[in-house]
Amino acid sequence: MPPVLFLLAAAVFAQGTSEFVLSGLLPQIAAGTGVSLGTAGLLTSLFAAGMVVGAPVLAMLGSKLPRKLALLAFLGLFSGVHVIGALTTDFPLLLATRALAAFANAGFLAVALASLPSLVPADAVGRATSVLLSGVTLACIVGVPAGTVLGQYAGWQAAFWAIAAITAVAAAALTTTSFDDPPSASPVVREWRVLAQPCVAAIVGKGILVNGGTFAAFTYLGTMTAPTGWVPVVLAAFGVGSFVGVTIAGKAGPKMLKAGTAVLTAVWVAAFFAAQSLPGLLIAALLTGATAFGVGSALIAAIVTTAGNAAPRVAGAIATTAFNLGAVVGPAVAGAFVLDATQARAAFWVSAAFTAAAMLLRVKK
Numbered sequence: 001m002p003p004v005l006f007l008l009a010a011a012v013f014a015q016g017t018s019e020f021v022l023s024g025l026l027p028q029i030a031a032g033t034g035v036s037l038g039t040a041g042l043l044t045s046l047f048a049a050g051m052v053v054g055a056p057v058l059a060m061l062g063s064k065l066p067r068k069l070a071l072l073a074f075l076g077l078f079s080g081v082h083v084i085g086a087l088t089t090d091f092p093l094l095l096a097t098r099a100l101a102a103f104a105n106a107g108f109l110a111v112a113l114a115s116l117p118s119l120v121p122a123d124a125v126g127r128a129t130s131v132l133l134s135g136v137t138l139a140c141i142v143g144v145p146a147g148t149v150l151g152q153y154a155g156w157q158a159a160f161w162a163i164a165a166i167t168a169v170a171a172a173a174l175t176t177t178s179f180d181d182p183p184s185a186s187p188v189v190r191e192w193r194v195l196a197q198p199c200v201a202a203i204v205g206k207g208i209l210v211n212g213g214t215f216a217a218f219t220y221l222g223t224m225t226a227p228t229g230w231v232p233v234v235l236a237a238f239g240v241g242s243f244v245g246v247t248i249a250g251k252a253g254p255k256m257l258k259a260g261t262a263v264l265t266a267v268w269v270a271a272f273f274a275a276q277s278l279p280g281l282l283i284a285a286l287l288t289g290a291t292a293f294g295v296g297s298a299l300i301a302a303i304v305t306t307a308g309n310a311a312p313r314v315a316g317a318i319a320t321t322a323f324n325l326g327a328v329v330g331p332a333v334a335g336a337f338v339l340d341a342t343q344a345r346a347a348f349w350v351s352a353a354f355t356a357a358a359m360l361l362r363v364k365k
Contacts, residue, residue: 050102058107130250211326241289
């Protein structure tokens with residue numbers, strides 16, 4: 001794997017930490033900005049929505065620039081808005097910085113994913129995808145817990161400063177690298193026509209459904225665990241599992257997709273029954289994290305590979321949008337079934353339903 005790929009993964013680590021760390025800092029942010037806890041929660045929901053909108057929009061804007069320059073621009077924006085966020089206690093301004101951070105994150109990830117086929121051989125795109133996405137899983141394991149502790153002891157602004165610094169270091173290192181930047185064969189708007197191809201539409205649909213199931217359960221994993229007081233441990237188990245999953249997906253490649261959705265459906269169902277006890281919940285968190293992120297990572301690589309030839313500039317945006325559409329839709333559907341904390345395990349059934357639906361989509365060459 002080329003060194004530049006690990007720099008991109010480091011930037012994704014900072015971005016993943018930013019996306020998820022606020023869930024552990026909302027009480028401090030609410031108190032510091034003078035808003036209710038529910039209002040402070042808008043910071044997380046707006047970020048996810050911004051990722052969905054930002055991926056296609058920023059990918060098109062970024063296509064007008066060389067990829068390296070586009071990546072540096074997105075990293076500069078991402079770091080800059082975190083500095084502004086760390087300096088303000090005005091909630092509307094903080095909310096605006098989260099929207100801009102989501103746009104920058106989406107644009108960066110879209111361009112980074114689209115760059116993979118030019119960075120590695122065709123048969124190594126799956127492995128390269130897993131390396132890039134390992135930044136997200138490591139954020140869940142290390143970045144989010146560390147950012148939460150830092151924010152709790154030094155103020156939530158300290159977490160913003162740390163994210164800005166890591167991003168700036170990654171950007172500085174990226175300036176010393178070079179990689180191919182093949183020109184687009186057609187106007188970038190026309191590349192979106194690739195979604196009309198049945199094979200691309202099917203694999204994108206699978207990506208949305210599988211990731212929807214992943215976030216349906218993940219969103220309520222802490223709620224399930226709260227009565228035990230082991231929330232950080234269970235979330236860390238899910239993070240460890242996700243890291244293992246993307247690592248396996250990188251080695252298994254397309255093989256992960258053959259029976260992946262069927263296995264994942266069975267795992268979600270088993271998790272519902274296992275989660276009745278703390279040991280079972282720990283095991284369920286580990287296995288669901290590994291299986292869900294393994295299949296999800298393989299699907300993202302498949303989207304980039306399948307759409308990449310006809311749409312080299314927007315393939316990454318398509319994959320990013322599919323991933324984040326699932327992150328928005330999954331929790332929303334699960335919320336209709338999880339009416340209170342005692343019913344949180346119902347989210348596993350929602351996850352199983354999403355993944356079972358994905359099984360029905362057949363990808364034809």
